[in-house]
Amino acid sequence: MLPRKIADSTVRRLAIYLRFLEEFEAQGADTLSSKALAHRAGTTSAQVRKDLSFFGSFGKRGLGYDVHALARELRDILGLNRRYRVIMVGAGRLAGALVQFSGFNERGFDVVAVLEKDPAKIGQRWGGLVVEDVRHLEKVVKQQRVDLAILVTPADPAQGLVDRLVAAGVTAVLNFAPVQLQVPEGVEVKNVNLAVELETLSYAIKHRSDNRAESA
């Protein structure tokens, strides 16, 4: 039913629209203009209409969008009408913060296992979970019917771990390791690289200083 190739940037905006639709829903709103949605999402009405047009017709001219129908449809498009079983690979501080992050659970992502190499951490209790030895990765992925992995390790072991995850059947990875992972076709990787984010900011700061110096 869905079109085959939707740009990643479109999917991201759909996720952002859904967040705001749910906010409006919680406030008791029934209809919403593309303008209001665009404003909250930091984009234009034209972009909102274009993004939604990929998936059908949601709005009525002059009436705006039906908040409940559109939210339901976006949840369906984004695959959020089911729950996902998530394995956390790495048990450092960032992993600890992520496991506790309520946003994941609220959106249907349940961390079902945590793996680690460091013997000092194996066996620790993390909420209802026990940190397991990463040597058992393949067994855990199968027993826990894992849908998705979050990789929170240093750069060095990351590629080897993702190779093992893929061989064990995992097809979606959220990667925090500062390395570009190589995966076969059909496996989806999203990268969160916090240092890169900061460096786009230092670029902006430097670039602005250059402009100031030029105009001074």
Added chain:
Amino acid sequence: MLPRKIADSTVRRLAIYLRFLEEFEAQGADTLSSKALAHRAGTTSAQVRKDLSFFGSFGKRGLGYDVHALARELRDILGLNRRYRVIMVGAGRLAGALVQFSGFNERGFDVVAVLEKDPAKIGQRWGGLVVEDVRHLEKVVKQQRVDLAILVTPADPAQGLVDRLVAAGVTAVLNFAPVQLQVPEGVEVKNVNLAVELETLSYAIKHRSDNRAESA
């Protein structure tokens, strides 16, 4: 000296190239082909050459890039030949993990203050820092000569806090709050929205299942 408008996606790739150049440097390499750099960064040689061409001429046909010269140049372009003073706004678990994240410090970003609303957290020692009352935001920004803020709060207070940061003179914000911040021209915001990242993965998983069902 720099061209005025470089796409954000280009800047991000420059940061990624730099990471790999530094890896190659650490391994003792002196020259590197655009092909090797492209392979590590998950892109094409043509893209690498195009990205670097914005900033001058770095390679020699048949010889590849001078690893040291190119790394130095990229550090300069990205504004990484100085240190940045960072304020953390919010003292939850994610903030705690970020403060300890060695990647920031290694790249020249020093967290110089942590602010929080929750009285139970104010006064806690975080490494060499003491968590301060967010009411003192304006004073802390000035006294600590803050360059950059990392916002790690829930959605609700985020816009009010960024308004105060901007009024106090902060012009670059890394935002983890799940909300699209409105800022005046000249202020740069980068968003890290972990739930949105996961939802692009659930979209991919769902979309793949659809394809399977169709081809079955």
